[in-house]
Amino acid sequence: MKLLWSLIFLGLTSAAPTKQIIQNTISVIDPGIYVVNAAIGTPNQQFLVQLSTQNNGLYIQDKSCNYCNHTFDSSKSSTYKFLSQNTSFGGNNYTIGQDVVNLGLSPNLLPIPNTIIEQDTIPYYGDGILGLGLQTDGGYGYIGNNLPILVNAYNQGVVDQPIYTIYLKKNVQNGDAGVITYGGMDSTNCGSVIAYQPLAKYDDYIIAFSGISYGSYANSNPYTTLVDATSGYIAGPPSVIANMAKVAGATSTDVYNYFYQVNCDQQLPSFTFTIGGKQYTVDSVSAHLKF
Known part of the structure; x- marks a missing residue:
């Protein structure tokens, strides 16, 4: 994706x-x-x-x-x-x-x-x-x-x-x-805009979404979320992240269970979230960093 x-x-x-x-x-x-x-x-x-x-x-x-x-x-x-x-x-x-x-x-x-x-x-x-x-x-x-x-x-x-x-x-x-x-859209690497979503809070990129699913875990509760295209991680409520970590087979890296990590070679399920009544799916694809 x-x-x-x-x-x-x-x-x-x-x-x-x-x-x-x-x-x-x-x-x-x-x-x-x-x-x-x-x-x-x-x-x-x-x-x-x-x-x-x-x-x-x-x-x-x-x-x-x-x-x-x-x-x-x-x-x-x-x-x-x-x-x-x-x-x-x-x-x-x-x-x-x-x-x-x-x-x-x-x-x-x-x-x-x-x-x-x-x-x-x-x-x-x-x-x-x-x-x-x-x-x-x-x-x-x-x-x-x-x-x-x-x-x-x-x-x-x-x-x-x-x-x-x-x-x-x-x-x-x-x-x-x-x-x-x-100054505009990237027509070379990106497709057409699927939808626009109004901000739930103007002084940050915070939008509302109505549910997520990750493998066997599904949650239909409404949430607001901070969208950050320059961040290197996914964050969320402790109970939601803990359930996703369980599905992924991730292990906690600290005593408070704030952070989890997963083996890069592990097969992971796709992640689906719903924004404005539309479902968006992030496929499970291995990503590699080479410096």
């Missing part, structure tokens, strides 16, 4: 259509840690940033970070604008700035002017985080209160649609995990 995650933001201002759509390879540097290319400033400073659908904004390691290998130097960008200096939770200093951000890899770049950036003094996986989440009152530091990056691009006429599509491969070879498409 091809994995597709597409987002349409609502409540947007009008913008002149440009139909600019670009794609970038998604790489994996650790299981569940997906990174993409991003360039900041003029001239471009290149970075690998971790994809996250649970954060909103662009976070980057600043040159003032004592423990970071690859950092952003705002003094070298002619388009950079300083906005504020702050202290985040944990007492870490961070700077809020504004600059041109290019998503993708040259020559296929999506330039987004006037993008808010949080420059941090703490190390990240990769060089920072590209948050593709919704506009919220929280998030890391200041950025959670600002427009999502593709909404900002749409409002400035950079893209025709404030949509991104994530396609993840079943088998990862040499760190190549898939493709992200900015």
Whole structure:
């Protein structure tokens, strides 16, 4: 089954259509840690940033970070604008700035002017985080209160649609995990959209679903679930996960039975879930990681 995650933001201002759509390879540097290319400033400073659908904004390691290998130097960008200096939770200093951000890899770049950036003094996986989440009152530091990056691009006429599509491969070879498409649908790797599901909670990708089945286990209770295309695991209520683990022959990895693991060579049943009255099935196919 091809994995597709597409987002349409609502409540947007009008913008002149440009139909600019670009794609970038998604790489994996650790299981569940997906990174993409991003360039900041003029001239471009290149970075690998971790994809996250649970954060909103662009976070980057600043040159003032004592423990970071690859950092952003705002003094070298002619388009950079300083906005504020702050202290985040944990007492870490961070700077809020504004600059041109290019998503993708040259020559296929999506330039987004006037993008808010949080420059941090703490190390990240990769060089920072590209948050593709919704506009919220929280998030890391200041950025959670600002427009999502593709909404900002749409409002400035950079893209025709404030949509991104994530396609993840079943088998990862040499760190190549898939493709992200900015500004539209991925018509090469993904089929047509089957259905749209309204959010149950706007400040996160939370939707309602009405049942799941996994081998001999079935549960028709209604639940809400957080959809995270950049996560490396499935989470759920303890009783549901415990029953699924029993069917899969999985073993607990901690004394609280919070986490389970299963032998990669084990034959597993398909997983079916119901959203909006439609059933979606994830087939049991062995996946392999090769770094």
